Amino acid sequence: KQPPPSARNATLTPEERYVPLRREPKLFESLLRDEWLTSEARAVAAAAWEGYLHDAVVRESSGVYSFELFSKAFCETFLREVDNYDASGLPVRRPNSMNNYGLIVNEIGMRDAITQLQQEILWPVARLLFPLQSTRFDAHHSFIVRYKEDEDPGLDMHTDDSDVTFNVCLNSNFTGAGLTFCGDAGTSRHRKLAFRYRHEMGRVVVHLGTKRHGADDIESGERRNLIIWNHNHRWRASRTYRRLRERYATEAGEPDTECVSYTHDRDYGAFKPHTDRTREHANRPWCPPEQACYDTMGERLLEDEYSYYGGRPRRRSQGMCPAT
Ligand SMILES: O=C(O)CCC(=O)C(=O)O
Ligand SMILES: [Fe+2]
Structure with a gap:
């Protein structure tokens, strides 16, 4: 005996349930x-x-x-x-x-x-x-x-x-x-x-x-x-793919402001002001990794009180790149 249509429907995926509703x-x-x-x-x-x-x-x-x-x-x-x-x-x-x-x-x-x-x-x-x-x-x-x-x-x-x-x-x-x-x-x-x-x-x-x-x-x-x-x-x-993924070249100087990411970059706040929205997304920024810091990154991180590291506002003493 067939289950009632409503029960049958419940076992279907949304994709299957959409079939009869397709417009084109x-x-x-x-x-x-x-x-x-x-x-x-x-x-x-x-x-x-x-x-x-x-x-x-x-x-x-x-x-x-x-x-x-x-x-x-x-x-x-x-x-x-x-x-x-x-x-x-x-x-x-x-x-x-x-x-x-x-x-x-x-x-x-x-x-x-x-x-x-x-x-x-x-x-x-x-x-x-x-x-x-x-x-x-x-x-x-x-x-x-x-x-x-x-x-x-x-x-x-x-x-x-x-x-x-x-x-x-x-x-x-x-x-x-x-x-x-x-x-x-x-x-x-x-x-x-x-x-x-x-x-x-x-x-x-x-x-x-x-x-x-x-x-x-x-x-x-x-x-x-x-x-x-x-x-x-x-x-x-x-x-080749794995080698490319592991590669992280030292950055060629400071980033362009158009290219910084509030989600990924540790130094975002040094180049663009954070807002509530960007801060909410800044969860464990990691970029660039320590070995790839450009030469002034240490100072940039120190300048910016609000730059985040590990999801927490960093303290002034925590420079993840050595300040020169
Ligand atoms: O909006 C765009 O054109 C790009 C969207 C995009 O990069 C993405 O969704 O990964
Ligand atoms: Fe994309």
């Missing part, structure tokens, strides 16, 4: 429909499969590339689906500790459609741009981020738990909310400003997970992006 079922089958992918994206992927980089891929800055991926129709359809899920009242888990308003699209039933996009379009391009990290892609964490002035206005400087990140903007009614790039984690210039990217609807920006970046505060409107963190487990198991 075609989205869950494939994202690669003619009307959704731009012709530029098709050309870029076709060239990449042939082994060369199409000139529609713009090199924005060292290690940062972009190209037109999705049509306006796709962006609108995708966001309507996300809104529809939100309105269903089904539970949402947030993509990471820094985003309070996003949603993990894998968990609403889009994992397979995004895997297809990853394998057919993203991977061949990534292999040309970042061959070491992209020998293959075997998993992804994909989610929506959302910024609004009175919600999460921006995103602190960070690196991604991703080998190669693809980040596509899905709307256009906003000002501000640029994406600021600094250097590569572990290198001497990881907190030096590299470049500010302006998001455009449908355009994807591609970078390594290790590249330090953060979203500038939004000035008006709302910005929503689909972020695809691509994983390559074989790369992560390699000696």
Whole structure:
């Protein structure tokens, strides 16, 4: 005998419960429909499969590339689906500790459609741009981020738990909310400003997970992006990967203010004033580690009474970098 529908429902995952509520079922089958992918994206992927980089891929800055991926129709359809899920009242888990308003699209039933996009379009391009990290892609964490002035206005400087990140903007009614790039984690210039990217609807920006970046505060409107963190487990198991992760070069002088992180950096307060919000996030800042301190860091830490170490306000005597 079948249990009553309500009991049956309780054993289903939110993803399964959402199936009959889908607004655009075609989205869950494939994202690669003619009307959704731009012709530029098709050309870029076709060239990449042939082994060369199409000139529609713009090199924005060292290690940062972009190209037109999705049509306006796709962006609108995708966001309507996300809104529809939100309105269903089904539970949402947030993509990471820094985003309070996003949603993990894998968990609403889009994992397979995004895997297809990853394998057919993203991977061949990534292999040309970042061959070491992209020998293959075997998993992804994909989610929506959302910024609004009175919600999460921006995103602190960070690196991604991703080998190669693809980040596509899905709307256009906003000002501000640029994406600021600094250097590569572990290198001497990881907190030096590299470049500010302006998001455009449908355009994807591609970078390594290790590249330090953060979203500038939004000035008006709302910005929503689909972020695809691509994983390559074989790369992560390699000696080169481990060696790179352990490396921490001495910083090339003081960090640029655009590149400091209130979540991770011990000297944040010496370069930008802390607020209640930033202090709340400053939990056990560790960066840069002791062996990587730039030459004036000891003094900088002493100057700043509020710089945090180990989650506690540090006392003046606790300089974690020797003051020269
Ligand atoms: O807002 C953006 O464009 C970047 C978001 C991001 O870096 C992230 O969610 O990891
Ligand atoms: Fe990120």
